[in-house]
Amino acid sequence: MESFDAILSRRSVRQYADKPIGREDLERILEAGRRAPSSVNEQRWDFVVVTERDRLKQLAKVWRGGQHVASSAATIALVTPHTNDPDIKESIGFDLGQAAMSMMIAAADLGIGSGHSAVRDKDLCRRLLKYPHDRTCDYLVVLGYPADRPLRPIRHHKRRPFDDVVHFGRW
Amino acid sequence: MESFDAILSRRSVRQYADKPIGREDLERILEAGRRAPSSVNEQRWDFVVVTERDRLKQLAKVWRGGQHVASSAATIALVTPHTNDPDIKESIGFDLGQAAMSMMIAAADLGIGSGHSAVRDKDLCRRLLKYPHDRTCDYLVVLGYPADRPLRPIRHHKRRPFDDVVHFGRW
Numbered sequence: 001m002e003s004f005d006a007i008l009s010r011r012s013v014r015q016y017a018d019k020p021i022g023r024e025d026l027e028r029i030l031e032a033g034r035r036a037p038s039s040v041n042e043q044r045w046d047f048v049v050v051t052e053r054d055r056l057k058q059l060a061k062v063w064r065g066g067q068h069v070a071s072s073a074a075t076i077a078l079v080t081p082h083t084n085d086p087d088i089k090e091s092i093g094f095d096l097g098q099a100a101m102s103m104m105i106a107a108a109d110l111g112i113g114s115g116h117s118a119v120r121d122k123d124l125c126r127r128l129l130k131y132p133h134d135r136t137c138d139y140l141v142v143l144g145y146p147a148d149r150p151l152r153p154i155r156h157h158k159r160r161p162f163d164d165v166v167h168f169g170r171w
Numbered sequence: 172m173e174s175f176d177a178i179l180s181r182r183s184v185r186q187y188a189d190k191p192i193g194r195e196d197l198e199r200i201l202e203a204g205r206r207a208p209s210s211v212n213e214q215r216w217d218f219v220v221v222t223e224r225d226r227l228k229q230l231a232k233v234w235r236g237g238q239h240v241a242s243s244a245a246t247i248a249l250v251t252p253h254t255n256d257p258d259i260k261e262s263i264g265f266d267l268g269q270a271a272m273s274m275m276i277a278a279a280d281l282g283i284g285s286g287h288s289a290v291r292d293k294d295l296c297r298r299l300l301k302y303p304h305d306r307t308c309d310y311l312v313v314l315g316y317p318a319d320r321p322l323r324p325i326r327h328h329k330r331r332p333f334d335d336v337v338h339f340g341r342w
Contacts, residue, residue: 001173001174002172002173002174002280003172003173003174003176003177003178003276003277003279003280004199004203004277004280005174006174007174007203007206007273007276007277008206010206010208012208027333028175030333030336030337031333032175032178034330034331034333034336034337035178035179035181035325035328035330036272037181037183037275037287041329041330043330043331043336045336046336046337046338046342047336047337047338048338048340048341048342049337049338049339049340050340051339051340052340055340079342084257085257086255086256086257086260087260089257089258089260089261089264090260090261090263090264090309091264092261092264093260093261093262093263093264093265093268094264094265094267094268094271094310095268096265096268097264097265097266097267097268097269097270097271097272098268098269098271098272099268099272100265100268100269101207101268101269101270101272101273101276102178102272102276104208105174105178105272105273105276106174106175106178108174109173109174109175116208128341129338129341129342130341130342131342132342138261139265154206157206158212159205159206159212159214160205160214162198162201162202162205165201165205165214165216165217165218166201166205166217166218166220167217167218167219167220167300168220168222169219169220169221169222169223169226170219170299170300170301171217171219171250171300171301171302171303
């Protein structure tokens, strides 16, 4: 798919068809994340990929808003170094956002929908995914073919108007 | 360009050709950012776009690592609500990273290179861009046609190996 069509087709998908994502496609999505830029190329991320149904159902319990994880074809946990420093948290967040977006555009290109979930029950998440105690996980990228309509460039979307968001020259 | 080619072609470009970005292309890049997902669709961002050479030279002084802003064709300041809450900072950072990546992939699709700059001199940035006092700017997205080789899918890149980053099933 053309890049701009993939960008405009990506939408938050939370109802997934009962259809697995092929290994090659999953690896392409992960590759898109791995190639993302990061602050001084630190790559402060690991991606833990869950595709097994029972484990997805358990992982869905890390947040009340994460029920869609249970029926996803694959969910990627973004695991990062743990810190309490607000500036480092922001910087890691920015880098993770770049990696997540790269994965979601690569997914849209393949007709695969994506959603997010936060992680509130950190202990449960760690118990399931077994990452070390100096790491944490705040975000999941949730993937699956849409149960309803396929991905197509969206014309009517809920975003602030262009002229409200964009300021040429100065505010 | 095919989406995955655009994703693999994006690289940090800091040496720009003396060639402006057409208004239509610039608006397409901004549209890609505007369409990015955000936490409960809050869209906690404004994009201030600078293309005037003298103002780019001034904006380049907001950080010692931002010299490439001076010779860019356009630089987009990502302006957000100001907060000291570490979790909100992380969340805004994540959303901004998604918007930035969307813009950089849309730029790569058009053969336009992109780089980042941090903002250290917050007062200077605000004086130049005139955003209100309840907003701040921590990141610039810096754009221009590459001065050296055009964007092409990168085979040899400085990233951690796939099997180091990606964990299937559990860590």
